[in-house]
Amino acid sequence: MTAEAGLPEMLRDLPAWTPDPVELADLELLLAGAYRPLAGFLGSFDAAMVIAGGRLADGTPWPVPVTLAVPKEMTDCERLVLQDPEGVPLAVLQVTEAWQDPTSSGWRLAGPLEPLRAPAHGPFHRLRRRPEQVAAELTGGPVLAVTTREPLHRKQLGQLRQLTEQLGATVLVLPLLGGDHDESLVRALLAVRRELPEGTQVVPVPLPPRPEAPSGSDRDLLLRSHVAAAYGATHLMSDREVEGGAIPAVVPEPWAYDADVEVWRPLARIDPEHVRAELTQEELNELLDKGEPIPEWFTPPAVAAELAAARPPKLRRGLTVFFTGLSGSGKSTVARGLADALIERGGRTVTLLDGDVVRRLLSAGLTFSKADRDLNIRRIGYVAAEITRHGGVAICAPIAPYAATRAEVRKMVSAVGDFVLVYVATPLEECERRDRKGLYAKARAGLIQEFTGISDPYEEPDDADLVLDTSQMTPEEAVQRVLDLLVAGGWVRPE
Numbered sequence: 001m002t003a004e005a006g007l008p009e010m011l012r013d014l015p016a017w018t019p020d021p022v023e024l025a026d027l028e029l030l031l032a033g034a035y036r037p038l039a040g041f042l043g044s045f046d047a048a049m050v051i052a053g054g055r056l057a058d059g060t061p062w063p064v065p066v067t068l069a070v071p072k073e074m075t076d077c078e079r080l081v082l083q084d085p086e087g088v089p090l091a092v093l094q095v096t097e098a099w100q101d102p103t104s105s106g107w108r109l110a111g112p113l114e115p116l117r118a119p120a121h122g123p124f125h126r127l128r129r130r131p132e133q134v135a136a137e138l139t140g141g142p143v144l145a146v147t148t149r150e151p152l153h154r155k156q157l158g159q160l161r162q163l164t165e166q167l168g169a170t171v172l173v174l175p176l177l178g179g180d181h182d183e184s185l186v187r188a189l190l191a192v193r194r195e196l197p198e199g200t201q202v203v204p205v206p207l208p209p210r211p212e213a214p215s216g217s218d219r220d221l222l223l224r225s226h227v228a229a230a231y232g233a234t235h236l237m238s239d240r241e242v243e244g245g246a247i248p249a250v251v252p253e254p255w256a257y258d259a260d261v262e263v264w265r266p267l268a269r270i271d272p273e274h275v276r277a278e279l280t281q282e283e284l285n286e287l288l289d290k291g292e293p294i295p296e297w298f299t300p301p302a303v304a305a306e307l308a309a310a311r312p313p314k315l316r317r318g319l320t321v322f323f324t325g326l327s328g329s330g331k332s333t334v335a336r337g338l339a340d341a342l343i344e345r346g347g348r349t350v351t352l353l354d355g356d357v358v359r360r361l362l363s364a365g366l367t368f369s370k371a372d373r374d375l376n377i378r379r380i381g382y383v384a385a386e387i388t389r390h391g392g393v394a395i396c397a398p399i400a401p402y403a404a405t406r407a408e409v410r411k412m413v414s415a416v417g418d419f420v421l422v423y424v425a426t427p428l429e430e431c432e433r434r435d436r437k438g439l440y441a442k443a444r445a446g447l448i449q450e451f452t453g454i455s456d457p458y459e460e461p462d463d464a465d466l467v468l469d470t471s472q473m474t475p476e477e478a479v480q481r482v483l484d485l486l487v488a489g490g491w492v493r494p495e
């Protein structure tokens with residue numbers, strides 16, 4: 001890796017590109033040698049062979065297509081700087097092939113990589129050690145790797161202790177980063193270190209879930225096996241065996257909670273009458289949503305605390321209520337009424353991001369073109385997601401005419417809290433009859449271009465959590481409907 005000093009001048013003239021989060025994670029693992037024998041992004045032939053048969057063109061087993069998507073304009077460059085989202089150059093791609101993905105028709109660039117800088121890491125950067133460093137410290141006996149996107153509860157901890165004893169192994173815990181609660185996951189795993197054999201190491205690895213290898217699929221397990229091997233593991237703990245891994249998978253015997261003696265132990269040693277069923281994910285979520293304690297028999301208190309922090313009770317969880325609808329449909333009126341009602345009830349911080357107000361400040365200068373409307377909604381979504389992340393209530397009331405952009409906001413917010421979409425479905429005729437600001441009259445007269453509903457599209461939502469036609473109710477009734485939904489969903493206490 002070159003020094004952290006300035007970059008070679010020649011790089012200034014090269015085009016630069018910021019890969020998406022999964023590609024950036026791939027880039028980091030490629031540069032770190034964790035994807036050995038891969039040294040760069042795959043070309044069309046290798047990718048096709050991997051997808052078809054799980055092998056590179058030369059026959060080496062490799063589970064997932066590690067490819068780099070770029071816009072078509074970049075396909076004629078010979079060298080490309082790959083940078084992080086802040087624009088810091090990380091590597092130069094020596095392009096050996098530009099190819100078009102046969103399924104998506106999207107363009108890909110292939111080739112080896114020249115490292116420039118190690119990626120900057122935020123929280124827990126001290127733990128993010130390079131594979132060869134970790135492997136060098138582990139030389140000696142067997143090393144059992146646990147790769148996980150979830151905390152380890154008492155059952156897995158017991159199984160892990162049993163396997164370690166059987167193998168005489170040390171333990172390498174690899175939290176797989178790239179989910180919504182990375183830091184919480186690492187904290188939960190660090191918290192159980194003292195329940196694991198001495199010398200257990202925790203090394204976070206950027207391995208986000210990928211669509212072509214969903215969590216728990218064969219390809220996902222094989223990729224985990226390759227990566228764990230690169231970090232020095234000799235065995236991989238897994239819930240099933242799969243052919244072709246870089247290291248053998250070890251499957252623990254089934255464990256359960258023995259309610260008689262109040263311990264977790266191998267199922268075979270428990271009287272069937274005393275087996276207590278494990279908490280399902282749904283049961284766990286229900287307890288967390290209600291703010292009820294997670295029982296100690298299930299998981300250590302430190303893990304329970306992390307689970308609760310990652311999924312706070314609904315009464316305290318961040319929430320975005322997003323109103324969408326035509327101009328004059330009643331969004332601002334209902335949004336304002338809702339904000340007032342929530343503030344009157346107390347216990348919540350409320351921010352109202354009204355369409356008109358946003359356009360005077362956050363989105364000042366934007367027009368009503370599709371590109372500017374999308375940017376406006378993304379800005380609102382970004383602010384709403386931050387409010388939600390901090391446990392507040394964001395109430396947004398823009399027209400938001402495009403379904404794809406609304407879906408983006410839903411996704412962004414849902415990663416950090418909850419999202420409710422309210423479609424204010426007042427018919428155009430009624431909005432036009434109200435014409436509070438006289439804009440419809442101007443739009444009909446051709447004085448305003450691109451006016452939603454008249455000369456610009458509005459895509460009706462098919463994913464609304466509530467639909468309100470305000471021509472059929474008073475503003476008070478409309479607000480009450482939204483409040484009822486929030487009470488039914490558990491976000492607001494019934495009065």
Ligand SMILES: Nc1ncnc2c1ncn2[C@@H]1O[C@H](COP(=O)(O)OS(=O)(=O)O)[C@@H](OP(=O)(O)O)[C@H]1O
Binds near residue numbers: 327332355356359437
């Ligand atoms: N061409 C055109 N089309 C639609 N609306 C227009 C237009 N020009 C100005 N206005 C006024 O701007 C308000 C809509 O802004 P938004 O930010 O909510 O629109 S968008 O979500 O970006 O599409 C909207 O306010 P509301 O009536 O509160 O919806 C209008 O008053």
Ligand SMILES: Nc1ncnc2c1ncn2[C@@H]1O[C@H](COP(=O)(O)OP(=O)(O)O)[C@@H](O)[C@H]1O
Binds near residue numbers: 332334434436476
């Ligand atoms: N049930 C209702 N809910 C909301 N607004 C209503 C209702 N009935 C009549 N209105 C009137 O319709 C107009 C809606 O305007 P506004 O809330 O600014 O809409 P938007 O923000 O969607 O442009 C207001 O004048 C409001 O008084």
